[in-house]
Amino acid sequence: MPGTETKHKVRDVTVRMLRGGSGPPLLFLHGANGLPVWLPVFELLSRNFEVYVPEHPGFGTSDNPPWMRNIGDLAMYYLDFIDGLGAHPVHLVGQSLGGWAAAEVAVRNCMRLKSLSLLAPAGIRIKGMPAADNFIWDAEESVRNLYHDQKIPDQMLSMQPTDEQADIMLTNRFAATKFGWEPRWYNPSLERWLHRIAVPTLIVWGKDDKLFPSAYAARWGERIPDSRVEIVAECGHVPAVEKPEITAREISRLYAGTR
Amino acid sequence: MQFTFFHLMPYRPLDMAERHKHRAAWVVLPNALYDPKKGADEYESYIDQLVYAEKLGFDVIAVNEHHQTAYGMMPAPNLIASNLIARTSKAKIAIIGRALPLVNNPVNIAEEFAMLDNLSRGRIITGFVRGIGNEYHATGINPFWSHERYQEAHDLIVQAWTKPGPFSYEGEHFNFRYVNLWPRPYQSPHPEIWIPSMGSSETVKWAAAPERKYPFLVTFSSRELVTRYLNVYRDQAKQYGYEALPSQIGFASPVYVADTDERARKEAKEGVETLFNDFLAVPFQMLLPPGYMSLPSMKNTMKMRKALGAQKRLSFEELADNGTVIVGSPQTVRDQLSKLRDATGAGKLITMLQFGTLSDELTKRNMEMFASEVMPHLKK
Secondary structure, X not given: XXXXXXXXXXXXXXXXXXXXXOOOEEEEEOOOOOOOXXXXXXXXXXXXXXXXXXXXXXXXXXXXXXXXXXXXXXXXXXHHHHHOOOOOOEEEEEEOHHHHHHXXXXXXXXXXXXXXXXXXXXXXXXXXXXXXOHHHOOHXXXXXXXXXXXXXXXXXXXXXXXHHHHHHHHHHHHHHHHHHOOOOOEOOOOHHHHHHOOOOEEEEEEOOOOOOOOOHHHHHHHHOOOEEEEEEOOOOOOHHHHOHHHHHHHHHHHHHHHO | OEEEEEOOOOOOOOOHHHHOXXXXXXXXXXXXXXXXXXXXXXHHHHHHHHHHHHHOOOXXXXXXXXXXXXXXXXXXXXXXXXXXXXXXXXXXXEEEEXXXXXXXXXXXXXXXXHHHHHHOOOOEEXXXXXXXXXXXXXXOOOHHHHHHHHHHHHHHHHHHHHOOOOEEEEOOOOEEEEEOOOOOOOOOOOOEEEEEEOOOHHHHHXXXXXXXXXXXXXXXXXXXXXXXXXXXXXXXXXXXXXXXXXXXXXEEEEEEEOOOHHHHHHHHHHHHHHHHHHHHOOOHHHHOOOOOOOHHHHHHHHHHHHHHOOOOOOOHHHHHHXXXXXXXXXXXXXXXXXXXXXXXXXXXXXXXXXXXOOOHHHHHHHHHHHHHHHHXXXXX
């Protein structure tokens, strides 16, 4: 069943949100390209979870509060957001930029979390192992370099965005730049606090990630105490899109272990 | 009119075939392509040209700042300005400009300009810019904050020049417990500030404000756009309740003069085409990183770009026909410039008489022709 699009308000900020399924709450934080459509991975997850996919403040048509200036603000916003979801602890999932935000949430406060799934998260930097420069990629490279299977970008690039979609894409690029340009896609302090993550954690990484090398997965695994690393073969930067079955299966397995 | 001889200092020996194996002559162009011996010769020629411009009667000689590029070899233009101070005596020396958002301590910019102003006994003109988008790739500074950083850095520098120190500055991006400039600027209250711009409406509004009245210079734009933007500035001044002076209005163009139109066009062609296509041209995502322009301006630009279709090489003919470059016999150049002056009320002309790969020999002849055959007619 497709998710429904709603508006969600936390304090003074209203955002767009996709929502579907039933079960314990699962909060999915999207990556730098913004709120996706209701993806197959959400459909799969919605069999076990009530899935919430908010559009971050500053992205797309969500509110853009002037105080939202860095990743720390985004993390604090999501702590408020989670408090507003009710008493049930939340399974937190984040892709890339969203994974970074999720980790920033978890190092601040895990009390309301049940599990954490990080899908090719931004957020740390390993010296000598640079991420690619996605800001210098042209429009086509920006799509192609995110996937292993080029049939996905072939299909994406064959579609001409409407004016409205083009505006949203541009807004998303602005928001992503705010969070990720400098320091490039990381917070120098985050890595040293990852030990504070006190919930079962899954780290999923596409083996063929051209943006953040999959070797980053091991470092995340070392730093987070109760964690497991899953490297996905024939997969680029976006496991949730390229390998939805594996992604949903691993998240559900993590969930099963918490029961 | 006030005449400025402006130099970009391009690296002319660039291997163009190699250059086009890369995205741009900026940031990612391997610096193995830079030969220091040839580069040193370039500096020498270009500084000689700037010094010679004073002899020829130019009011102002000018340089500017660009980073990690063959387009312009002046990541630190104040070093060139310092050299020019020692070698000239009358001409004003303009640094148009320094890219304010790119630094983490704008007080350094205030200090350096104040030093130059003292060394030259008040011959310095400054320019405040945000840099080309490429510069945010080169320096790592987040373009999302470009406008905010510019505003803060501007306020901080002007205060450093004018407000008795020590004082504190409290901003979002810049915070200093002590701002206390030694030396203070030579000119009172401070050196002139010029604003070179591609014509963004936000910049026009800000520069024309009565508390600033900063000279506004439209750069590298067609006759139509120069006219439009400069009139926007004049209209904006009227809305503020005053009439903009000619000295507040100017434009910057490559100019080439030879004895006949035909000869001028033939000699200028390669220099013009290399300037725009080989040195300047960069992919869109480098030129306009997110935040460099405001979101509404960027949305309009994207729509215009979509309508224009794929970018192609600009030909000399179209650049000359639309007036982005002004090329021809003395009569032709006089006519074009005086028309543009009359249509805009401009009192400042920023000439670029060396551009792209234009040789020393042709540059010298161009400078002499311009100074003897064009300048006197427009000075009147």
